[in-house]
Amino acid sequence: MNWKNIYRGMAMGISDVVPGVSGGTIAVILGFYDQLIAAINGVFSRDWKKHITFLIPIAIGMGSAIIIFSRVMKWLLAYYSQPTYFFFIGLIIGILPYLFRESDAKNSFRWHHYVLLLLGVVLILLLPIDPSEGAVIENKTFNTYVLLFFSGMIASAAMILPGISGSLVLLVIGVYATVIHAVTIFEIDVILIVGTGIAIGMITMSKNIHYFLQHYRIATFALIIGLVIGSVFVIFPGWAATGGMMLACILVFFIGLLTAYILGKVEY
Numbered sequence: 001m002n003w004k005n006i007y008r009g010m011a012m013g014i015s016d017v018v019p020g021v022s023g024g025t026i027a028v029i030l031g032f033y034d035q036l037i038a039a040i041n042g043v044f045s046r047d048w049k050k051h052i053t054f055l056i057p058i059a060i061g062m063g064s065a066i067i068i069f070s071r072v073m074k075w076l077l078a079y080y081s082q083p084t085y086f087f088f089i090g091l092i093i094g095i096l097p098y099l100f101r102e103s104d105a106k107n108s109f110r111w112h113h114y115v116l117l118l119l120g121v122v123l124i125l126l127l128p129i130d131p132s133e134g135a136v137i138e139n140k141t142f143n144t145y146v147l148l149f150f151s152g153m154i155a156s157a158a159m160i161l162p163g164i165s166g167s168l169v170l171l172v173i174g175v176y177a178t179v180i181h182a183v184t185i186f187e188i189d190v191i192l193i194v195g196t197g198i199a200i201g202m203i204t205m206s207k208n209i210h211y212f213l214q215h216y217r218i219a220t221f222a223l224i225i226g227l228v229i230g231s232v233f234v235i236f237p238g239w240a241a242t243g244g245m246m247l248a249c250i251l252v253f254f255i256g257l258l259t260a261y262i263l264g265k266v267e268y
Helices: 005-017 023-029 033-041 048-079 083-103 113-126 142-159 166-173 178-184 188-215 216-237 243-267
Strands: none
Touching: 005 023, 005 048, 005 166, 023 033, 023 083, 023 216, 033 048, 033 188, 048 083, 048 178, 083 166, 083 243, 113 178, 113 216, 142 166, 142 178, 142 188, 166 178, 178 188
């Protein structure tokens, strides 16, 4: 097993807790996105053992990071939401050079690729986001569990697609607060239902992504770049009201840029 994938998984897990930041985006920064999609897609193939051994450390890293950092992230978003989002904006912008290089945009992009890029931006901006994050669902019925299961399936597609955040999808559906609350207090029934939906959704979605990366790689990356750019506008928290807070936002923004640069340099 490649235990280096544990820290990769942890980076993805931390990002997936934040609405607007995709674990797939982090996978691109860390240079193993194609491997990740191929491994998920190959879970039920003849080489399933090789793919499982690749995915297990990532799953361990993601799971531990979500459990450890969900409480921290909930606190940061409650009390320091603007600097937190500015850090992730810096991180997202920092990935763009790697995406353009990965797609060889300078030499391979044609007019229709720029149309796809713009489409990606528009698709993200059209998401009907609920700023209240939805209320925590206390009384759970069978219908609640069905909703949570399918929410996990839909969110999982976003988790592995750069630019779209799984947490953002949960926010749109209105179950984000319920899921984060369940993780922080170890509400096993909710975690199992949502986790099962995520696992099934990832396996299903990876087949589609794998196909498009194999046959329409440049067009796929053009759309992904648009989704990534659009996510910056989605998570932008507005300008700070005080000079001190504005200075903090600018500082963490550049820390986010530097983090993306360092991670990219280490991996590439």
